[in-house]
Structure formats: structure tokens, C-alpha cells
Amino acid sequence: MAEVSKALPLDVVDEAERRWSYVVAAVVLFVFAAIVLAGVHWAAQPPSNVEAIDASRLHLSGEFMEGNLGTEIQADGSAIVRIIAQQYSFVPGCIVVPAQTRVVFRATSPDVVHGFLVAGTNANTMVVPGFVAEVRTRFERPGEHVMPCHEYCSVGHEGMWARVRVVDREEFARTYAGQRRASCVRN
Numbered sequence: 001m002a003e004v005s006k007a008l009p010l011d012v013v014d015e016a017e018r019r020w021s022y023v024v025a026a027v028v029l030f031v032f033a034a035i036v037l038a039g040v041h042w043a044a045q046p047p048s049n050v051e052a053i054d055a056s057r058l059h060l061s062g063e064f065m066e067g068n069l070g071t072e073i074q075a076d077g078s079a080i081v082r083i084i085a086q087q088y089s090f091v092p093g094c095i096v097v098p099a100q101t102r103v104v105f106r107a108t109s110p111d112v113v114h115g116f117l118v119a120g121t122n123a124n125t126m127v128v129p130g131f132v133a134e135v136r137t138r139f140e141r142p143g144e145h146v147m148p149c150h151e152y153c154s155v156g157h158e159g160m161w162a163r164v165r166v167v168d169r170e171e172f173a174r175t176y177a178g179q180r181r182a183s184c185v186r187n
């Protein structure tokens, strides 16, 4: 003779299993909805800044024409640095900014997805064609940082990097006075 079972009656077990299956279904649906939302809503846009630009006309007119690239000091003393990331270089290839100053990097790409990273700082974003990536930061001390591309952008990727030179505020004002756009490409 089998032992007398202490198990719950079958209808109670069925009911508990049914409720549990509802809970599992709800969790699966919630996770699935979160994945779809994240994929469709967020992945379609660069996370730093949602600002569209016509990637095929960057060199013809507007903010990212060649003469506009580099560092521009604003009326309020802050700096805007405009950068093109392209296969396989950054323009300008040497960026100069004053220390202890608000700096806004604005970068875009005419070809494929690149990465923008200033080593030793929290400046880090993707540069997606068709969008303007924007990073706001501030450098406390003069010094030099490497700025590699960190998104694989084809065969020349590992050779794609620039420098960011941070100079003393007064030195920057002296050296680059009268220049519409500053860079350290030839220094």
C-alpha cells in the first residue's frame, strides 16, 4: 500500500499552476515590451543629442563647412568645438581648448558610424551620420589627451585618432586671439 499522500487536492494544484502561468506570461510580455521599446525608441537615435543633419551636404554649407571646424570662443567665454569624424580621421586632427572653461563638442559624420572619446575624461559618444553628437565637458588642468575613434568603421579604424590639447586660459587667449577658429593642427 502506498503511503497516504499529504499532497494538495488536484483542483487546488491546477488553480495555483494557472495563476503562476499568468504571472510568468505577464513577466515575459513585460520584458518583451521593454526590449521592443528600447530597440525601436532608443537605438534609432544617438543617446547624447537628437539633432538631425544632412550628411551628404556637410561640406557645402552650414555649421560643419571646413572653415567652421575647430574651436570657437563664444561671447559668454565658453568654447564650441566642431569636428568632422570621417574614414579615417578627425578634422581638425589636433583640437585645442582652454582649461577651466565650459566646452561643447559638436561632431558629425559624412560616411559611417564613428566613435568619439577623449581619454581620461567622461567625454564619450557615438558619431552617427545624419545626426550631430554633442558632448559637454570641462577640463580643469592643461595637458594632452588622445582622442581615438572607438567604433569600428572599416579597415582604417585603428589609425583614426586625434589629439585634444588643453592649454591655460590666458595662454589660449594670447595664442589664438583674432582667429575665428582655433586648432593646433600646425603647432
Ligand code: CUA
Pocket (backbone or CB within 6 Å): 086, 087, 088, 113, 114, 115, 149, 150, 151, 152, 153, 154, 156, 157, 158, 160
Ligand atoms: Cu572611425 Cu573607427
